[in-house]
Amino acid sequence: MNEKTASIRPQGASRPTIYDVAKQAGVSKSLVSLVLRGSPNVSAERRAAVDAAIAELNYRPSRAAAALAGSRTGTIGVIIDDYRNLWFVDFLQGMQEVLAERGIRVAVADRSFNAHVDASPLEGFLAMRVDGIVVASEPSPEMGDGIGVPSVLAGNRLRQIPGADVVTSDDKRGGNLAADHLLGLGHRKIGHVTGGGGSARERAAGFVDALHEAGVESVVLGDAGTSEQDGFHFTKMLLQANPETTAVFAANDSMAMGAAAAIRDLGLRVPEDISLLGYDNSPLASSNLLRLTTVDALNLEVGRQAGLALLARFDGAEQVEATCLVEPWLVVRGSTARVAS
Amino acid sequence: MNEKTASIRPQGASRPTIYDVAKQAGVSKSLVSLVLRGSPNVSAERRAAVDAAIAELNYRPSRAAAALAGSRTGTIGVIIDDYRNLWFVDFLQGMQEVLAERGIRVAVADRSFNAHVDASPLEGFLAMRVDGIVVASEPSPEMGDGIGVPSVLAGNRLRQIPGADVVTSDDKRGGNLAADHLLGLGHRKIGHVTGGGGSARERAAGFVDALHEAGVESVVLGDAGTSEQDGFHFTKMLLQANPETTAVFAANDSMAMGAAAAIRDLGLRVPEDISLLGYDNSPLASSNLLRLTTVDALNLEVGRQAGLALLARFDGAEQVEATCLVEPWLVVRGSTARVAS
DNA sequence: CTGAAAGCGCTAACAT
C-alpha cells in the first residue's frame, strides 16, 4: 500500500481515531493526546513518530470528543447585532490577536443566527458549552440575570449584564473630539444627526457638552435608526429648518453618507458650505467619494481589551464588572474646513 | 426549595444532564432523548412531564455529547472570503431559510478565521465534524482533491472542487443585462472597470459579448482588486484616455462608488455626462448619494439553491457536480440616462 | 411505547 492509498479512507471505514494514531506510531493513546495538546513532557522522537502517524492517517481530532471529555471547549462565542454593521470586523480581529496566543477559538453569531434551531444565539453558544461569551450587541432580556459563563459586554449599551465586564470605545470622548475640531475651525452654527443606540447617545452627549462649554448651542435631530436613509432624512430636515448651519456631525459614517446626499440635494457643497463629520472611520469614510473627516473608535483595540478581559476572568480574576474605556482618535480628511468668514 | 432556587445551580455543581431530567420527570434517559429530538412515539403526558423537567432544571442538551454519540452534528459550515463583502449576508439568509426546516444549523468562518488555532477554516469545520460544507469563496489549494463531506461551491470561481455542486448567480447574463440597458439608452462609447475574480470575469465576458454583438466596442480596464479605490483609479484612467466615453459599467457597487468619485473629480456629472452602472444591488446602490442603477444577483435565491443542493446530497442524490444558475435582475435607479444627443 | 446497556473519541487523574 503506497502513501496515496493510505491517506484515502475506503467507503464505509470510519475516520481514524486517537487509537489508530497510537497504534501506527507505536505508542499509547494518552501519549498521542499529550502531543495533540503540546505537552512539554514528550520526547522529541515520540513526538515525531506521532506527528508522522497523524499525517499518514490524515487524522483530525474530534472537537466533540475533546469538548465532552475535557473541562473546556477552548471556544468563546461572540454575539453581534448585524453582519452589516462592520465595526465588528476590526473588533473580532483584535480579539483573535489576543486569544490566539492561548489557542482559543472564536465563534460568531448574529442576532437572527440559526433562529429556527436555537432559541437565541446565546442559547446556541451555551449548548455548545463555550468557555466565555462576548456580547457585542444590545443585551437581550434573557441576559438580565447574567450569563452562566465569563462574559464581557462590548460597546456602549443601554443595559448592562450582571457579572459582565464592559469594554468600549469612549464615545463621549469621541463626541468631544468632534466638537473641538469643529469649534477650532470656527464653526458656531452646528447640527448633529444621531440615532437611538447606547453609542449614539454617548456621542451626542459628548458633542453637545463640549459645544455647550464653549457657549455654542447645537441642533440635535434623530430617531432610533442610524442608517444612510436616516442620515439623509434628518440632515435635510435640519438644514431646511436651520439654513444658517455651517457644520453637521453624524453619529456614524453611514449617516454621514446620507447627510452628504442631503447637502448635495439642497444645492450645497462639502466642505465649502457645510463641514461634514462622521464617526467610525469605516471604508466609507476613506472612500474617494466622501473623504470624510471622522472619529476612529479604534475597534481593533477595543477587541484586544475585550479579549484580555475575558482571559483575566479565565485566570480567576474576581474584579466585579470592570469597565475599560478605549480612547478614540480623530481622522481629518477633506470633508471639514474652516468656516467661511 | 422554591422554584427560584431550583433553577440556580450552586457553586461547584455541574450542569444538569439528561439523567437529572429523566429522574425529575420520572422517566428513563432514552425517553428524554426521544423528546429532545421530537420523536412522534412519545405520549403527550410524558412529553409534558419531560418539558416541565427541562424548564425546571434549566437543562440544555450538550451539543458535544450529541455529536459524539450521534451520526451527524446537524451543522454545516460556510466558508466566506471576507466579512466586508456583504453579498454573503443575503446568501446566508437564503441558506438558513431552507436548512431551518430540517433543523440544520449553520456556522460561518472567513478565510483568516481562527487562523492561529486551525490550519484553515476547512480544517476547523472538519474537526467539528460538520455534515456539509459550503465554499462561498475562491477554493483553496487544499480543496483540490475534494472535501470529504457533501459540499457545494457558491459563486463563479476560477477553480472547481471535485465532487462539489456549483450554485451561482448567472454573472454572464448579468453582464448582458447591463449592456442591453446601456445600448437601449443609446450609449455607444462605453467603458467597463473590472476585477480579478471569477464573478468579475463572467460579468465582463457577458458585457463585452453583448456589446460586441451589437457592433459596439468597449474599453475594459482593471486588475486584481475590486475595491472602491480600484474603481476610482481605473475609471479615472479610462475616462482620461477615452474622453468620448458616455457610460461606465463597474463590476460591483463599491467600484461604482469609486467610479462616481473619479467622474466627479474630472468635472463630469452622473448621469448627465456619464451613465454609471453597478452590480450587486448593495446598500451602497440604494443610498441617496448614489441612487445607482445596478444588477441584482439575487443572492438570497442563490443561498436557497445552495441549501437545496446540500439537502439533495444529504438525501443521497448522486448527481455529479450539478450546476445551478440563478437569473440576475436589473434594478434601474437614477445613475443611468439616455445619452445626450 | 419504554427501559437497559453499550459505546462515540477523547481527556485527566492516576499509576508506573
Added chain:
DNA sequence: ATGTTAGCGCTTTCAG
C-alpha cells in the same frame, strides 16, 4: 516520561 483506567453526556440498538 509513558501507559492505564475511568468516565464526559448523549444516541442507539435491542429487549421488554
